[in-house]
Amino acid sequence: xxxxxxxxxxxxxxxxxxxxxxxxxxxxxxxxxxxxxxxxxxxxxxxxxxxxxxxxxxxxxxxxxxxxxxxxxxxxxxxxxxxxxxxxxxxxxxxxxxxxxxxxxxxxxxxxxxxxxxxxxxxxxxxxxxxxxxxxxxxxxxxxxxxxxxxxxxxxxxxxxxxxxxxxxxxxxxxxxxxxxxxxxxxxxxxxxxxxxxxxxxxxxxxxxxxxxxxxxxxxxxxxxxxxxxxxxxxxxxxxxxxxxxxxxxxxxxxxxxxxxxxxxxxxxxxxxxxxxxxxxxxxxxxxxxxxxxxxxxxxxxxxxxxxxxxxxxxxxxxxxxxxxxxxxxxxxxxxxxxxxxxxxxxxxxxxxxxxxxxxxxxxxxxxxxxxxxxxxxxxxxxxxxxxxxxxxxxxxxxxxxxxxxxxxxxxxxxxxxxxxxxxxxxxxxxxxxxxxxxxxxxxxxxxxxxxxxxxxxxxxxxxxxxxxxxxxxxxxxxxxxxxxxxxxxxxxxxxxxxxxxxxxxxxxxxxxxxxxxxxxxxxxxxxxxxxxxxxxxxxxxxxxxxxxxxxxxxxxxxxxxxxxxxxxxxxxxxxxxxxxxxxxxxxxxxxxxxxxxxxxxxxxxxxxxxxxxxxxxxxxxxxxxxxxxxxxxxxxxxxxxxxxxxxxxxxxxxxxxxxxxxxxxxxxxxxxxxxxxxxxxxxxxxxxxxxxxxxxxxxxxxxxxxxxxxxxxxxxxxxxxxxxxxxxxxxxxxxxxxxxxxxxxxxxxxxxxxx
Amino acid sequence: xxxxxxxxxxxxxxxxxxxxxxxxxxxxxxxxxxxxxxxxxxxxxxxxxxxxxxxxxxxxxxxxxxxxxxxxxxxxxxxxxxxxxxxxxxxxxxxxxxxxxxxxxxxxxxxxxxxxxxxxxxxxxxxxxxxxxxxxxxxxxxxxxxxxxxxxxxxxxxxxxxxxxxxxxxxxxxxxxxxxxxxxxxxxxxxxxxxxxxxxxxxxxxxx
Numbered sequence: 001x002x003x004x005x006x007x008x009x010x011x012x013x014x015x016x017x018x019x020x021x022x023x024x025x026x027x028x029x030x031x032x033x034x035x036x037x038x039x040x041x042x043x044x045x046x047x048x049x050x051x052x053x054x055x056x057x058x059x060x061x062x063x064x065x066x067x068x069x070x071x072x073x074x075x076x077x078x079x080x081x082x083x084x085x086x087x088x089x090x091x092x093x094x095x096x097x098x099x100x101x102x103x104x105x106x107x108x109x110x111x112x113x114x115x116x117x118x119x120x121x122x123x124x125x126x127x128x129x130x131x132x133x134x135x136x137x138x139x140x141x142x143x144x145x146x147x148x149x150x151x152x153x154x155x156x157x158x159x160x161x162x163x164x165x166x167x168x169x170x171x172x173x174x175x176x177x178x179x180x181x182x183x184x185x186x187x188x189x190x191x192x193x194x195x196x197x198x199x200x201x202x203x204x205x206x207x208x209x210x211x212x213x214x215x216x217x218x219x220x221x222x223x224x225x226x227x228x229x230x231x232x233x234x235x236x237x238x239x240x241x242x243x244x245x246x247x248x249x250x251x252x253x254x255x256x257x258x259x260x261x262x263x264x265x266x267x268x269x270x271x272x273x274x275x276x277x278x279x280x281x282x283x284x285x286x287x288x289x290x291x292x293x294x295x296x297x298x299x300x301x302x303x304x305x306x307x308x309x310x311x312x313x314x315x316x317x318x319x320x321x322x323x324x325x326x327x328x329x330x331x332x333x334x335x336x337x338x339x340x341x342x343x344x345x346x347x348x349x350x351x352x353x354x355x356x357x358x359x360x361x362x363x364x365x366x367x368x369x370x371x372x373x374x375x376x377x378x379x380x381x382x383x384x385x386x387x388x389x390x391x392x393x394x395x396x397x398x399x400x401x402x403x404x405x406x407x408x409x410x411x412x413x414x415x416x417x418x419x420x421x422x423x424x425x426x427x428x429x430x431x432x433x434x435x436x437x438x439x440x441x442x443x444x445x446x447x448x449x450x451x452x453x454x455x456x457x458x459x460x461x462x463x464x465x466x467x468x469x470x471x472x473x474x475x476x477x478x479x480x481x482x483x484x485x486x487x488x489x490x491x492x493x494x495x496x497x498x499x500x501x502x503x504x505x506x507x508x509x510x511x512x513x514x515x516x517x518x519x520x521x522x523x524x525x526x527x528x529x530x531x532x533x534x535x536x537x538x539x540x541x542x543x544x545x546x547x548x549x550x551x552x553x554x555x556x557x558x559x560x561x562x563x564x565x566x567x568x569x570x571x572x573x574x575x576x577x578x579x580x581x582x583x584x585x586x587x588x589x590x591x592x593x594x595x596x597x598x599x600x601x602x603x604x605x606x607x608x609x610x611x612x613x614x615x616x617x618x619x620x621x622x623x624x625x626x627x628x629x630x631x632x633x634x635x636x637x638x639x640x641x642x643x644x645x646x647x648x649x650x651x652x653x654x655x656x657x658x659x660x661x662x663x664x665x666x667x668x669x670x671x672x673x674x675x676x677x678x679x680x681x682x683x684x685x686x687x688x689x690x691x692x693x694x695x696x697x698x699x700x701x702x703x704x705x706x707x708x709x710x711x712x713x714x715x716x717x718x719x720x721x722x723x724x725x726x727x728x729x730x731x732x733x734x735x736x737x738x739x740x741x742x743x744x745x746x747x748x749x750x751x752x753x754x755x756x
Numbered sequence: 757x758x759x760x761x762x763x764x765x766x767x768x769x770x771x772x773x774x775x776x777x778x779x780x781x782x783x784x785x786x787x788x789x790x791x792x793x794x795x796x797x798x799x800x801x802x803x804x805x806x807x808x809x810x811x812x813x814x815x816x817x818x819x820x821x822x823x824x825x826x827x828x829x830x831x832x833x834x835x836x837x838x839x840x841x842x843x844x845x846x847x848x849x850x851x852x853x854x855x856x857x858x859x860x861x862x863x864x865x866x867x868x869x870x871x872x873x874x875x876x877x878x879x880x881x882x883x884x885x886x887x888x889x890x891x892x893x894x895x896x897x898x899x900x901x902x903x904x905x906x907x908x909x910x911x912x913x914x915x916x917x918x919x920x921x922x923x924x925x926x927x928x929x930x931x932x933x934x935x936x937x938x939x940x941x942x943x944x945x946x947x948x949x950x951x952x953x954x955x956x957x958x959x960x961x962x963x964x
Contacts, residue, residue: 108857108904109881129958141879215873215881218858 011077016084028070028081029057033619039083040092040124042099042117043157044071045202046255046621048166049380051158056092056121059083067091093125099155101132101180110153112206114219118155137181145192146265146672147200147208151183154207160184160199167258168195168368169375169399184208194261194661194673195368201254201264212265212672213249222248226615228557228567228625229263230299230550231663233504234347234369235559236263237615237625240551240570247551247570256621260368261661266673269666270571271539271549281576284545285584287535291317293522296529298323298506299664301555302564302605303595305508305515307582308529314586317527318519323506325520326477328513330502333483335634337490338500341604342631345469345499346561348623351376353469353499355462357386357418360411361473364396365660367503369560370471375399384461388414388450389475390742391655391724394717402458408649408722408742410448412481415488416643417444418470421459422496432491435640447646468498474505478740481644491640504560506664507550511558514603514629529578530665532732537578540665542732548573549666554593554610556626564605565626566613604629652691652745654681654703654725662728680713683723688714690721691745700749706733707748833912835945838895841888842911843931844943850934853907854927856881860899860908868892869899886927890916901947909943 008023015028015037022031027050032039042054050072058067062080067088070081082088099118107113139151156175161184164173172188173196184207186196200208222241229236236259238252247267252259294308294317312319335341350356351373363371377383378399387393387400390408397403406414420436428436445452462468470492476485493500504510512518526533529547530540539549552573556564579592589595596613599605606627613626659679667673681699688694695714700707708725718724723745782788795801814820824831833839845852856873868889876882900909908930932940942948950956 106855108859109855113857211875215856215875217873218862220862221858 009077011075013075013077013079013081015081022075024074024077026075028059028061028068028073028075028079030620031075032070032081032083036619037083039070040121041071042095042121042155042204043159045159045162047258048159048162051162053156053158054095056095058088058091060085060088089125093127096121096125096127097131100127100130101134102130102136102152103155104152105130109215110206111209111214111219112153112203116206117204134180139183142186143211144186144189144196146194146211146261147196148211148214149184149186150207150209153205154184155205156182156184157204159202159204160208163199163202163258164196166376166379167372168198168260169371169378169396170195171398172196173199194265197261197264198254198258201252201259210249210264217243217248224251225568225570226566227551227570228559228565229259230507230557230567231262231266231667232367232369233507233509233560234260234367235507235557235561235563235565236260236369237565237617237623238263240267242570245572253617256617257623258369258372260372262368262663262667262673266661266663266667266670267551267570268671269540269549269669270552271541271546271573271575272571273546273573273575275574276576277545280545281580281584284535284537284576284581287525287527287544288315288581288585290525291527291533291535292524293318293320293519293526293533294529295320295322295522295526295531295533297321297531297664298504298509298512299530299550299666300508300512301550301553301567301592302508302511302515302558302599303555303592304529304578305512306595306599307578307587307592309516310587311582311585312517318522319516320520320522320526321512321516321518324504324509324512324516325518326479326482327474327502327505327509328518330472330477330482330486331510331513333486334490334493334500334502336637337487337640338493339490339634339636340493340631341634342562342629343500343502344493344631345471345501347373347501348561349467349499350374350469350471350501352381353377353467354381354383354465355468356383356471357388357458357469357498358471359388359414359418359473360475361471361503362389362391362393362655362657363387363471363473364393365657366473367560368660370501370503371396371399374471384458384465386458390720391722392719401461402454404450404454404458406448406450407646408653409479409646409740410450411476411479412485412488412643413444413448413646414450415485415492417441417448417450417455419488419492421455422492422498426495428495429638431638431640432495439643444643466497468496470498470500472500472502474503475741476502477505480647480740484641484644487640491638501560504558508557510560510562511556511564514558514605515600528732530732536732537581538732540669540732546575548575548577553577554591556596556599556610556613558629561623562604562629562631563623563626564599564613564629566610566615568615602632604632606630649742649744651721652683652687653722653742654701654745655722656703656727656741656743657724658726658728659724662726664728665731668729679710679726679729681708681710681723681725682713682715682718684718684720685714685716686719687721687723688712691723691747693747693750697750699747701745701747703743704739706730833914835943835948837912837914838897838900838910838946839912839914840890840910840916841899841930842909842913842943843927844907844909844940845932845934845937847937847940850937852883852931853905854883854886855905855907856883857904859902859904863898863902865896865898866892866894883927887925888930889921890925891921897946900945903947906943906948909948910946 008025011022011024013020015032020031020035029039039057041057043051052069052072057070059070060082061068142149161173165171170193172186174185176183176185222243224239224241226239229238237257238250238259240247241249250264250267298321356374384401385399386402386404388404392403416439420439492498528536530538536544537547539547551570554569556566558564593610596610597607614624616624618624693712698711700709782791861869861871870887872885873881874884
């Protein structure tokens with residue numbers, strides 16, 4: 001296995017007369033691409049393990065009989081490789097002739113035409129006629145929800161299958177073998193999964209296409225706008241493909257990176273306005289003059305956060321951002337014990353781990369990209385994954401090796417337990433080992449309901465492995481004891497080989513928490529930016545003054561990888577922006593992006609102009625977008641406290657959790673993502689019993705003063721007494737969740753079944 | 757030697773000039789006066805008038821008409837003439853031929869073609885909107901030449917005066933009316949298949 005060969009030796013190979021450097025871990029194809037030498041491929045996909053189904057990448061190595069598959073063969077020191085000669089050309093041409101057997105010639109109506117690998121390679125190898133034939137079975141087009149599959153166009157390269165197993169982890173696609181009759185099967189066809197979009201993206205021909213995009217326009221008519229996905233903190237690279245000021249589809253650099261269903265299908269959230277509304281603008285300016293507080297959601301750009309901070313410096317506003325406040329508190333406390341301003345892990349390193357602990361996040365729903373990278377680690381390194389959460393999640397049982405359930409609210413105790421296990425047999429300073437010694441493990445285990453034998457099992461399993469990550473999720477940031485939990489995380493980071501990833505709970509929560517000095521609570525009159533205030537600025541409707549949505553703005557986000565990445569304007573916007581208000585109030589900058597170079601250097605940002613930020617990947621797939629935040633040294637303060645007593649969470653509880661591919665209001669607006677059924681409160685039958693409600697009953701209940709009216713549905717995949725409550729469809733109040741994600745369930749009113 | 761002889765022959769050539777039989781110009785003042793009198797009172801004037809009268813007669817009442825009576829009558833247009841586009845139909849089914857491939861939109865050098873397509877209920881690509889902006893069109897004929905289905909061709913409708921530009925630009929306006937399908941002629945103008953196209957076609961290897 002690859003990870004065993006950690007000692008890489010430098011080697012030299014000669015490819016087509018050019019001397020190329022590499023390591024023993026590199027395949028011939030990798031070295032060739034790095035050196036700009038072209039080897040044709042049909043099935044090779046950089047981000048997954050070599051598939052080796054197409055045989056186009058054959059090369060000749062001197063002294064070796066027969067052709068070598070360069071995509072999976074590792075280079076040997078001193079090898080002399082030839083990638084082009086007449087024999088290889090003939091072989092490759094024959095492969096293309098076979099790919100073209102019965103392939104329909106209706107390129108004119110195919111969506112892939114113009115960006116089709118088969119089209120390109122057929123022309124490259126001069127295959128002018130279809131030489132071979134066979135009897136064609138009847139193969140109708142299949143609709144798989146977000147994507148549709150045309151078996152007649154499929155060339156069986158297996159990229160989609162590999163992606164669904166190795167990246168997205170839904171494992172829906174598999175191959176039905178049968179010679180020429182082979183097809184791709186969707187084994188989970190009852191459930192239309194938006195993550196299948198990633199499988200469609202990698203399809204080199206027109207076999208898998210987005211159902212919504214099918215036949216709507218030609219690839220070459222679309223203008224690609226490089227941007228960053230604005231739905232969650234992963235900040236995935238994507239391109240909005242635009243014609244006539246309408247986004248037709250979203251594509252991504254699929255060779256190197258992935259995109260979840262929300263990013264791919266939730267693109268139509270632009271706020272279209274009819275010009276500048278001077279009256280509303282003037283009202284806004286006077287509201288800013290009387291207001292004492294600005295409340296905002298963390299789904300804004302770094303530049304806007306900087307504007308808000310500068311407004312605070314000038315007018316002494318209270319800045320309130322519920323989504324980022326707890327996260328900021330976590331990061332500050334974490335820095336105090338780890339000595340670093342930022343955590344060390346990133347998604348790339350997560351995918352290379354062999355031991356992973358996920359704590360406090362329902363990752364399948366909260367952050368698909370984290371889940372994808374855990375899937376990669378699980379499939380490639382057979383990583384041991386401990387999923388610690390009060391709610392079991394059967395959907396990810398294929399990647400999780402151990403579910404460890406803990407009591408709601410006991411996160412602090414769980415971390416103390418983890419600390420004692422992770423740091424056992426490690427050299428520690430006196431006060432830390434003293435602290436561990438004084439921990440009452442038995443009591444902690446009993447209170448949190450995490451069995452000692454469960455943890456022992458996990459840590460025994462990862463004993464001989466290396467590279468570990470502890471993933472912290474958003475349950476922690478609003479926990480009443482967040483500061484001390486973060487300190488424990490910092491200790492783990494300092495004294496063990498665990499890397500930490502603290503998933504930012506909203507798109508730019510990391511950026512906002514770094515740039516803005518946030519206040520816990522507001523005072524006096526308030527301005528709401530994408531939140532409800534006395535005067536509301538919003539890109540999502542219900543606004544006193546309209547603002548551009550995130551696909552109508554230039555700016556940068558700070559992602560989970562601690563990378564500052566740029567996003568661009570896909571849809572035009574001719575109304576007022578936050579910068580116009582700031583200019584009116586006396587901050588003078590012509591464009592919002594003038595603030596990019598003014599982001600605080602002391603927090604790790606760089607003085608780089610927006611126009612100098614890159615938006616691409618290099619030839620080896622390294623992310624070159626934007627720049628990485630610098631991690632600063634911070635003052636250490638190692639003082640630790642006893643874990644606090646548990647506040648009681650008993651009986652029926654609800655957990656604020658959006659379903660997969662729903663994040664904020666932007667995804668709620670999206671036509672493609674919205675399903676016909678309304679969003680329900682989902683719980684197990686046990687929950688129904690305790691809460692004394694029935695399946696299909698419509699309820700009225702409130703959490704954190706937000707009133708929800710939802711129908712209750714029994715979900716048989718759930719267990720326990722915790723129900724899942726989506727918040728994304730609550731308009732502007734969807735980002736106002738400041739408290740702990742678990743709450744006791746208090747019904748205000750019930751209606752009988754059927755009467756809604 | 758040879759070369760010189762060739763040169764001679766070319767110079768010599770066969771030049772057969774014909775001299776016009778012009779009468780002498782009058783030389784004295786009297787001669788001039790006599791010529792004026794002869795021309796004024798001679799019968800030449802009436803010869804001319806007669807010719808005019810005769811031609812007028814044959815044009816109005818006989819077969820000597822050389823012009824077309826334009827709005828009522830039009831000259832036949834050459835097949836390669838490029839006027840307002842026609843959208844042709846399939847003769848068998850009456851469906852329009854356009855498959856929405858978008859090549860005309862792409863090749864158009866004045867950017868005047870705009871189209872939208874969609875996935876229709878028969879799982880086919882359907883043209884949902886197709887317009888040509890005739891304020892921009894330069895009638896270059898590239899669209900007709902690139903069309904793989906001979907669906908868009910240049911018709912003979914050259915009268916571009918209309919109250920509104922939109923009168924021409926919609927797909928439906930250019931589409932051959934279904935009741936005139938029998939009168940649809942196979943196009944042999946700009947971009948049409950060559951007369952020997954049949955010989956150039958290669959069979960696909962599909963056995964069924």
